[in-house]
Amino acid sequence: MTSPILENHVLTAEQQAVVDQPWDARVLVTAGAGAGKTHTLVRRLDALVEREELETSEILVLSFSRAAVRELTERIGRRSSAAQRVRAQTFDAWAAGLLNRAYPETDWSTLPFDRRIEAATEAIDRGAVEVAEHGVPAHVVVDEVQDLVGARREMVEALLDRFQENCGFTVVGDSAQSVYGFQVSDPDLRAEETDRFRDWLRASFGEDLVELFLGENFRARTEDVRSALRFGPQLQRLPRDPGAAVAEAERIHGDLRALLLTAPNFGSLDSEFVQAALNDYPGTTAILCRDNGQALMVSGRLADAGVPHSVQRSAQERSAPVWIAGLLASTSASTLQQDRFTELLGDLELPPGSSPEALWRSVRKVARGARGVLDLAALHRALAEQRLPDELTAPPASSLVVSTVHRAKGLEFDRVLIVEPRVLKEPRRVAKKKYDYDPAAEARLLYVAMTRARDDLYVLDTPSTWQVRKDGRLDRWYLGGRSSWARNGIEILGDDVSHALPPGAEDLQEDPVGLLEHLRTGVAPGTRAELALLHGIPVAPDQSPPYAVTVDGRHVAVVSQRFRTDLCRMLRRNAHSEVENWPPLITGLRVDCVESVAGDAAAAERAGLDNRGVWSAPRLCGLGRFQWYDGQAPTNADTEEGSA
Numbered sequence: 001m002t003s004p005i006l007e008n009h010v011l012t013a014e015q016q017a018v019v020d021q022p023w024d025a026r027v028l029v030t031a032g033a034g035a036g037k038t039h040t041l042v043r044r045l046d047a048l049v050e051r052e053e054l055e056t057s058e059i060l061v062l063s064f065s066r067a068a069v070r071e072l073t074e075r076i077g078r079r080s081s082a083a084q085r086v087r088a089q090t091f092d093a094w095a096a097g098l099l100n101r102a103y104p105e106t107d108w109s110t111l112p113f114d115r116r117i118e119a120a121t122e123a124i125d126r127g128a129v130e131v132a133e134h135g136v137p138a139h140v141v142v143d144e145v146q147d148l149v150g151a152r153r154e155m156v157e158a159l160l161d162r163f164q165e166n167c168g169f170t171v172v173g174d175s176a177q178s179v180y181g182f183q184v185s186d187p188d189l190r191a192e193e194t195d196r197f198r199d200w201l202r203a204s205f206g207e208d209l210v211e212l213f214l215g216e217n218f219r220a221r222t223e224d225v226r227s228a229l230r231f232g233p234q235l236q237r238l239p240r241d242p243g244a245a246v247a248e249a250e251r252i253h254g255d256l257r258a259l260l261l262t263a264p265n266f267g268s269l270d271s272e273f274v275q276a277a278l279n280d281y282p283g284t285t286a287i288l289c290r291d292n293g294q295a296l297m298v299s300g301r302l303a304d305a306g307v308p309h310s311v312q313r314s315a316q317e318r319s320a321p322v323w324i325a326g327l328l329a330s331t332s333a334s335t336l337q338q339d340r341f342t343e344l345l346g347d348l349e350l351p352p353g354s355s356p357e358a359l360w361r362s363v364r365k366v367a368r369g370a371r372g373v374l375d376l377a378a379l380h381r382a383l384a385e386q387r388l389p390d391e392l393t394a395p396p397a398s399s400l401v402v403s404t405v406h407r408a409k410g411l412e413f414d415r416v417l418i419v420e421p422r423v424l425k426e427p428r429r430v431a432k433k434k435y436d437y438d439p440a441a442e443a444r445l446l447y448v449a450m451t452r453a454r455d456d457l458y459v460l461d462t463p464s465t466w467q468v469r470k471d472g473r474l475d476r477w478y479l480g481g482r483s484s485w486a487r488n489g490i491e492i493l494g495d496d497v498s499h500a501l502p503p504g505a506e507d508l509q510e511d512p513v514g515l516l517e518h519l520r521t522g523v524a525p526g527t528r529a530e531l532a533l534l535h536g537i538p539v540a541p542d543q544s545p546p547y548a549v550t551v552d553g554r555h556v557a558v559v560s561q562r563f564r565t566d567l568c569r570m571l572r573r574n575a576h577s578e579v580e581n582w583p584p585l586i587t588g589l590r591v592d593c594v595e596s597v598a599g600d601a602a603a604a605e606r607a608g609l610d611n612r613g614v615w616s617a618p619r620l621c622g623l624g625r626f627q628w629y630d631g632q633a634p635t636n637a638d639t640e641e642g643s644a
């Protein structure tokens with residue numbers, strides 16, 4: 001993806017007006033898709049760090065997207081040392097950092113994300129920012145405020161409220177793009193959240209709030225992709241009355257859908273011609289799906305056809321780059337000077353486009369030793385506690401991305417293929433005052449999807465997904481069958497590979513040192529992976545027996561306890577029944593990336609690794625298929641589908 005952030009455009013007068021606001025102004029910027037909101041924010045930051053008044057204070061940037069944070073940090077890092085006072089983090093990372101600094105004796109990593117955000121809000125109210133942070137921020141910047149709802153909204157409100165005397169802010173958003181359904185599950189609460197943060201700003205800051213608008217669109221380079229833009233103002237002005245809003249949203253959704261269906265059809269992913277068209281395109285392409293079930297099917301088809309691609313991760317999924325484990329394992333020193341750090345990196349493979357200088361700045365954020373050194377024990381802790389800076393854990397850019405529309409928010413691509421959207425039927429009342437879907441959210445979702453393209457928009461045939469269903473209890477997709485109890489496969493999640501046990505643990509036969517070397521140098525993203533049952537004896541009544549992760553026929557890791565528990569729950573017909581047969585093999589998986597892991601140092605030593613308890617492990621993705629041996633009678637596989 002080309003970065004909207006690293007470019008240096010001539011700003012429009014509207015954009016310049018945002019950049020030029022005083023540092024202590026309270027600024028709300030509203031604009032449609034592709035109007036350059038994020039770009040203008042970055043330019044505002046450039047201007048803010050130059051202000052003499054802010055010489056010693058910090059500018060805090062909060063965002064949903066780790067990719068945005070990484071690019072911001074990269075851009076800012078190239079500038080003067082003054083730019084180092086800008087702290088760009090996702091909401092979740094900032095909340096976790098505040099809690100860890102303010103209350104280091106508590107293990108915050110075990111709390112669910114939302115609970116951590118709530119705890120951070122309470123901590124702000126109790127004065128934790130003043131005590132634990134590097135002083136009160138002089139300016140707070142927030143991107144995509146239309147999605148700031150629920151616990152995250154309350155946290156930002158608490159922050160702006162507490163420091164309203166001495167802190168300016170710049171917040172940008174577009175209510176036509178608010179697609180935050182995943183953050184608030186109750187549809188009624190969701191409707192109440194729309195525009196709530198904006199209303200709070202207006203009520204709290206009154207005439208002090210500077211409201212600015214950006215009118216142009218810079219993303220869409222062709223008439224075809226511009227045509228969806230006119231629906232932005234209509235979505236921004238949905239009636240407040242719920243009944244009227246439903247009717248208007250249904251009309252907009254119908255019109256957007258009709259417009260999309262006038263776009264050329266890209267064809268079916270099964271066609272060799274279509275596969276070649278995806279492989280050979282020189283620019284960036286996104287395939288946008290309605291949900292993760294669809295994304296899993298599309299990604300599986302592409303993998304079968306050998307089309308390289310990546311699946312867009314959720315903002316919360318973090319993966320430590322493999323060079324961190326390499327660095328920690330390459331020295332027994334407890335601290336490093338920058339020269340030595342750079343020298344050690346010379347032997348390691350670094351992410352494309354990164355420089356040792358930028359990596360040094362990033363790791364020092366979490367492992368700053370005295371007198372300018374890097375504290376390796378602190379780096380180890382940050383790796384173990386998943387506290388590495390966002391810019392280090394963002395996945396690398398890929399030229400073909402499969403994503404849900406939710407996860408494509410804020411991104412842009414030369415070409416966008418949208419899986420044909422469904423027809424909205426009359427919203428169905430499923431419980432008192434509750435509907436099975438929200439027409440306004442559906443319309444906004446389609447608008448977001450259709451405004452991601454720079455040059456071309458296509459419709460993609462809907463892949464057959466009747467077998468792919470979601471297990472709500474486990475929050476996992478699975479491969480079903482004709483009968484409701486059939487289970488023929490399971491979605492693999494980012495943390496399904498054990499981080500507790502190193503390669504060579506369990507009864508894996510291979511030399512762990514050789515395995516690690518193979519993982520670091522010989523396993524590329526997209527490589528096929530399988531799970532092989534190690535033995536048939538469950539370790540605990542609520543867990544499956546262990547599975548080895550095999551890549552290129554070698555056992556490179558074992559699955560996590562969470563995977564074994566979920567597999568057991570998925571294969572049990574009911575809470576009291578036992579699983580008689582475990583699938584001997586689970587195929588159809590791929591390596592998303594190889595990542596750094598900090599696990600149990602004693603387990604590493606037992607496995608023959610002398611590396612401070614850090615190693616590399618594959619991160620897997622895909623929808624696994626259960627493979628049964630001939631003659632084996634699975635208790636809950638739909639044999640027709642399951643034996644495929």
Ligand SMILES: Nc1ncnc2c1ncn2[C@@H]1O[C@H](COP(=O)(O)OP(=O)(O)OP(=O)(O)O)[C@@H](O)[C@H]1O
Binds near residue numbers: 009174
């Ligand atoms: N003044 C400008 N001149 C030319 N191109 C610009 C200008 N401002 C922004 N752009 C480009 O327009 C595109 C969209 O910018 P950006 O991603 O910041 O928009 P956005 O408003 O945040 O979009 P969205 O809300 O749809 O995610 C980017 O490619 C960016 O580089």
